[in-house]
Amino acid sequence: MIRAEGLVKEFTRPVRRTGPLAGVRSLLTRERVTTRAVDGVSFTVDRGELVGYLGPNGAGKSTTIKMLTGVLVPTAGTVEVDGRVPWRDRTRNARGIGVVFGQRTQLWHDLPLRDSFELVAKLYGLDQPDYQRALGRFTELLDLHEFLDTPVRGLSLGQRMRGDLTAAMLYGPPLLYLDEPTVGLDVVAKARIREFVAETNAVDGTTVVLTTHDLVDVERLCRRVLLIDHGQVLYDGDLAALRRRYVPYRDLVVTLAREDDGPLVAPPGTTVVERPRSARDTARVVVFRFDPAQTPTPAVVAAVTAEHEVVDLDVTDPDLEAVIAEIYSSGRVRA
Amino acid sequence: MTGPVATSTTGATTAAPAGHLAAQARALVAIGRQSVRSALAVRSEVLVSGVAVLVRVVLVILVWRAVYGSTPEVVGVDRSTAVAYAVLGAVFTNVLNPFWRSSLEVRVRQGRIAVDLLRPVGLVPQTLAQQVGTTAAAVPRCVLAVLLALVIGALQAPAGGVLGLLAFAVSTVLGVAVALLCNLVVAMTAFWTLEVGGALMVYRAVAQFASGALIPLWFMPGWLRGTLEWLPFQAQVFTPLSVYFGTVRGWDAVGAVAVQALWVVLLALLAQLVWSRALHRVVVQGG
Ligand SMILES: Nc1ncnc2c1ncn2[C@@H]1O[C@H](COP(=O)(O)OP(=O)(O)OP(=O)(O)O)[C@@H](O)[C@H]1O
Ligand SMILES: [Mg+2]
8 A cells, every 4th residue: 555665855954044144144055954854764554554653753754654645755765655656646645545643733724623524525526425424423433513513723632633533534535644643632532533543444444554652542553563763764563573572571460468478489480570569559569470472371360369369460561661762762673 | 556446434536537627626616615714704804804995995095186186187197097096906905915814825834735735636726726715705895895986986887888897807807817826926935945024025015016006007107117018917907907997998908808818827837837846845844
């Protein structure tokens, strides 16, 4: 569906002068600075995939998406979407894609949300019955009832984002680009949008490229992730595999019924990790660490509960956040 | 990867070339209509711009009557024609006042150009459709201003009866088209440098003056008029007004209208050419 090869985008701007007559001198200067926002990115995305496109601030994610959507012309490299070069065949490409830039809106500021939807339907040549059906479905899925007739300038961020998602999906594009669709939303709104994206991908088979800084989005939605930094791909592959590469273990956290439960018995394949007692703990908490690829989780649970009287237990995977933080700060992915 | 595009909820399919053009045309009409509604959406803004044009019309009437005083004629232009010209000039200025709040140059500076470029319609036709919509929204207040001028006797019906009115209408439409295209071409310089504010202000002043919207070109010295003949500005305002007052009539009027049409074609081609260059220079400000 998408094929990018050696994509490069450079931004050039004249050097800004300071001091007296700065404006005039900026105009006259020939000196320019060039930033390479995207620096040789290659990847393919197949039909029906849901890919997380991740990276720290300024990594080049949005710039890549703008090239994939045909808004920007690449400085070098090639990009093909469904057999078309997006910037060269921009209007035709636009018909087959839906785009949400979380930071800006495609809705008409002064008009009711519904009017924007109607225009979108006309722009994409939807006939009335199809439009009504799609609108009904999205109104239901994203709970738009309350604010369909409110002018867009009067919508809250979360409402506007749901409006933007609807506008991007109304004409049923087979390919959806979401650039930070959950930025600034509350937990309920985020959950709703995640559910919507998951359903779109699973039910309609829509291919989704998702950019986000919210790792819960990533964990809930993406099997495959593409990590970039400084415009270059650091990692392209399975999210679970990436996590295993960093922290090949899982923790079983149990709360023991009694303070004094005799000596701790670690079942085969597990090690006991001491956890400093926190003020919140009302009882003794023990952590058994194991590699789920070697020792199945149910076996560990069974062995521990057979040895000790347990009032609570919890299985936790290591924090994706910690993994991503390490990658971002080291600027590379461990082999 | 080619093959039919899988559509999920709806029937958006890859259209054949002819269907593609028809779809674009329908989309443009929709954009134009939406722009009309956008321009009329904020009541206070509509009211203020309506009052503004009325005030301006009344002011130019007062000024030009004062200028003439008791002189019946200046360089062959009589008092009532001069006043009437000023009225129509003020109305045209109000409509053609370049660079609306959502003009291309503003959209480039604010990064909203990204949204425009996601729409399945070419940028040049799309921007024009927006501007046509905004212009159309100005028609009611202009009609009101013209009616006011007619009622208080500052304006007479066009020369040449119904035919004259028709010729004026055609010439006005072409004049508006020339103005919108000129503005578009100039606004596209924003793709090269964002610091176009000052230059656009100069352009706006020149355009108003050279189009004959402020002062009839009849009053200009010969060398200046000769120069302006070669620029697309007088086709915006002076030509339709000349047709209105019958200073250009018969075949001359047809010729003048043909020149307008020629400008429309040339400027449309120029706009497309400039855009094909600008395409590679697009940057999106912010996020
Ligand atoms: N219009 C522009 N002009 C100049 N430089 C730009 C422009 N747009 C982006 N850049 C630069 O390109 C780089 C990549 O920006 P981009 O917006 O693609 O990052 P991102 O990965 O989306 O970041 P974020 O997570 O903060 O949204 C940044 O260094 C940015 O400063
Ligand atoms: Mg971004």
